[in-house]
Amino acid sequence: MRVYQNQAQQIGNTDLLRIASLSELTGCDIFIKCEHQNPGGSIKDRAALRMVQDAIDAGHLTPGMTIVEGTAGNTGIGLALVAKALGYDMLTVMPSGQTPEKEKMITLHGATLKLVKPCPFKDPNHFYHTARRLGEENESYWWANQFENLSNFYAHFEGTGPEIWQQTQGKIDAFVSVCGTGGTVAGNSAYLKQQNPDIKNWLVDPDGSGIYQYLKSGEYKSSGSSFTEGIGIMRLVENFKRAKLDHAVNLPDQDLVTLSRFVRDNDGIVLGSSSALNVCGAVFAAAKMGVGKRIVTFSCDLGERSYSKLYNPEFLADCGIDEKAQTMVQLFKRYQSSQGPDYLTLG
Numbered sequence: 542m543r544v545y546q547n548q549a550q551q552i553g554n555t556d557l558l559r560i561a562s563l564s565e566l567t568g569c570d571i572f573i574k575c576e577h578q579n580p581g582g583s584i585k586d587r588a589a590l591r592m593v594q595d596a597i598d599a600g601h602l603t604p605g606m607t608i609v610e611g612t613a614g615n616t617g618i619g620l621a622l623v624a625k626a627l628g629y630d631m632l633t634v635m636p637s638g639q640t641p642e643k644e645k646m647i648t649l650h651g652a653t654l655k656l657v658k659p660c661p662f663k664d665p666n667h668f669y670h671t672a673r674r675l676g677e678e679n680e681s682y683w684w685a686n687q688f689e690n691l692s693n694f695y696a697h698f699e700g701t702g703p704e705i706w707q708q709t710q711g712k713i714d715a716f717v718s719v720c721g722t723g724g725t726v727a728g729n730s731a732y733l734k735q736q737n738p739d740i741k742n743w744l745v746d747p748d749g750s751g752i753y754q755y756l757k758s759g760e761y762k763s764s765g766s767s768f769t770e771g772i773g774i775m776r777l778v779e780n781f782k783r784a785k786l787d788h789a790v791n792l793p794d795q796d797l798v799t800l801s802r803f804v805r806d807n808d809g810i811v812l813g814s815s816s817a818l819n820v821c822g823a824v825f826a827a828a829k830m831g832v833g834k835r836i837v838t839f840s841c842d843l844g845e846r847s848y849s850k851l852y853n854p855e856f857l858a859d860c861g862i863d864e865k866a867q868t869m870v871q872l873f874k875r876y877q878s879s880q881g882p883d884y885l886t887l888g
Contacts, residue, residue, distance in 0.1 A: 548580040549626040552590045553700055555579065557708040557837070562807035563824060566873055568832030571823050573816070573840040574705060581615075581622040581650070583842040584701075588724050589619030591696035592685050593627065602683040607632055610685040611672030613771035614643030615842060616722075620685060621652035632682070634672040636660075639770050642846045662775060688722045688778040697728025705729065705837055706736050714834040717743040717822040719772045719815050720752050723781030725839070734785040741830065744789040745822030751775040753791040757885055767794050768850045768860060769814040788826070790884035795862050796821045796872060801844070801851060803869040811844035814851045828876035829884070 576584035617633035676684025748765035750773020
């Protein structure tokens with residue numbers, strides 16, 4: 542048992558949990574790294590802490606300054622927590638339309654929330670450009686720049702990845718991750734490949750993101766849309782450039798709903814949207830790799846942050862999603878079949 546001096550010191554060293562129901566269904570050991578155990582409730586706490594600490598060490602962030610960042614939610618929560626723990630103010634720029642749960646969490650942690658209208662990245666009013674502009678125009682602001690800031694990558698290359706390797710005692714066949722800023726998938730995939738080149742790193746992408754198509758064709762294109770927030774980008778960023786990937790798959794929201802209900806009802810695990818997408822990707826990897834594999838992915842956050850979308854029957858109905866449209870057994874068999882989702886083998 543440890544005694545900490547502030548909440549920032551509690552970030553990291555999360556548990557690894559085997560999902561019994563999915564392991565039995567697939568014949569593989571499927572593990573989630575419980576990033577919801579971080580004090581800010583998500584995996585983004587890791588990048589938040591590393592970015593802030595590196596900026597302090599470099600003299601870019603000094604006492605009395607305000608941290609500013611554009612985010613779809615979890616990074617803003619993580620930065621708000623770290624800012625308060627280390628004595629800074631936080632200004633979060635967020636596109637409207639994210640779950641109200643995340644908006645409330647940011648303000649509960651003492652940050653100032655600035656909502657902007659959702660718009661394409663090329664629009665100067667995009668939340669990313671708004672945060673950058675605020676950081677550049679105010680000498681007392683430090684812009685975290687999570688997409689291009691390689692402290693994000695190193696938080697996982699030097700932190701999360703080594704934890705996974707130690708917890709599995711090096712016995713891991715596949716790693717699966719979504720991509721938001723690219724830091725998580727890049728840092729972990731690069732570290733694990735360094736330890737064992739035979740580990741297969743999978744990227745899982747939702748509808749509406751262009752990463753899968755970029756890996757397939759070299760061009761960012763998207764089709765459809767997803768209610769999964771903060772996942773998928775439409776441009777190549779510095780963090781993602783460092784990812785070491787073997788496979789990629791694009792999965793629809795319907796599959797997230799099916800899986801989230803299955804693990805909730807069978808294991809008592811209530812996954813957030815990005816976590817459900819991760820675990821769907823792990824099940825897909827198990828279907829394609831065969832029995833006996835050990836597969837690790839992330840519980841990025843828990844379902845309370847996705848309640849108004851993933852667990853809201855009215856919202857799902859508006860999206861044309863039926864909670865009972867398929868069983869988990871049917872989903873797994875579809876993944877095993879040639880009629881399942883298209884996927885890529887890279888390199």
